[in-house]
Amino acid sequence: MTTRRIVLLALMILVGASRSMAQSDKPLEVLIATWRGCEEACQGATDYLQSLEPEIVIRYLDAGRERARVPEILNEARRAKVDLIVSWGTSVTLEMAGTLATLDDPAFNHDIPQVFMIVADPVGAGIVADLDATGRKNITGTYNRVPEKVNVDTLRRLLPEIDALGLLYNKNEKNSVVKRDELAELLPSMSVTLVDLEIELGPDGSPLPEDIGPAVRRLKNAGADAVYVGSSSFLRSNAAVLGAAARAAGLPLISPYEEMVRDGNALISVAARYYDIGQLAGQQAEAILVGGAEPGDLPVARMQNFALTVNLGFAKEVGVWPPIDLLEFADIVN
Incomplete structure (x- = not known):
């Protein structure tokens, strides 16, 4: 023993x-x-x-x-x-x-x-x-969770001229609404506009996966330069749908969920x-x-240790290439 x-x-x-x-x-x-x-x-x-x-x-x-x-x-x-x-x-x-x-x-x-x-x-x-x-x-x-300022600063390494950050949120998830409110308070101090959109609920009171694509296009049309997943079990469960919609719209997608990046459904994550x-x-x-x-x-x-993960395939599809110094300490997924 x-x-x-x-x-x-x-x-x-x-x-x-x-x-x-x-x-x-x-x-x-x-x-x-x-x-x-x-x-x-x-x-x-x-x-x-x-x-x-x-x-x-x-x-x-x-x-x-x-x-x-x-x-x-x-x-x-x-x-x-x-x-x-x-x-x-x-x-x-x-x-x-x-x-x-x-x-x-x-x-x-x-x-x-x-x-x-x-x-x-x-x-x-x-x-x-x-x-x-x-x-x-x-x-x-x-x-x-990583401080949201860190996420936005990381996104700025990819898009130095970012003006507006898109966010879908689900009012059925308390954490999703809290994250929306946190960003609404933070982003003006960073000279970034929040373009937020509540995901519509279906007849049973739950959001529908088929509404994700149109919602991402609405974010794009409203001027979003990138999309942030925020905190949502619904979006995480439908990561493939969200990732495909972001790629189709040419929008970089940053996620707090590392597996979304590893599965090719997001560009970058900073996460425990x-x-x-x-x-x-x-x-x-x-x-x-x-x-x-x-x-x-x-x-x-x-948590004290966080991992930066970048999907280069996603980067190529949306036409955003991470700087070399960022890639030097990131986990790279092709």
Whole structure:
């Protein structure tokens, strides 16, 4: 047995604050609540937790991109008396934990330790009060987004004369609206105009993939020099449609999702890798389950490492060639 494993097991024996005596004989149990299945971040969290304790029980419940399913996931966590919840994404986290304004509402989780990940703006969404002090006794998480100024500055390396940035947003996604508002506040200070367009909703109240192409053309006609994905599970799920529309319109597309660039559906991304975000969430879980920390005493953990990825095939199609000094430290996809 390694020294690290001996230390961890000793801590689990000595620290009783995080688990009651009645639970001490059962394996640790964690529920990972996902929005679109167990992807890279979920796998990163899983691998980290299993490296801590091979006997840990990890349950996966998926909302299937339907917010209405999340309350039942929380009910299942309560029935199973899990030791910790890991929630993926803004929608799942909001439906499960509520906001600072709903701390007295028993429909939300105020007792089970919870670690969120892949939340674009936990402060703007009202999930936590601050990244350093969450204001929620049972909740902490991770923060993985690159500052939007960095994204715009990176885009300027490609388009030095950019005047207007196009953005599609989905009002059904809180994170998408928050990101739109953030850009509306930031871009004037950078002498860039925001050309934003709300994606129309279909008869069932959800946006339709077939509306993406016409919406991109409207951004182009409104003067957008490039398009930014912002934060949207809908656009990410329909990356191929969005990428094709941007190429057809001759618009560079910058995305916070690295896989869009690797799949040829965007030109450039500056992003944390999702597996690494899951590992960071696992570290937060370790501090709670093994270290005995109260979730609310832990600051939201920030990602420190980001990758720049450029797709040269996309660049060729839209007629924008990245400068050599940018390519020198970028991951290149052809």
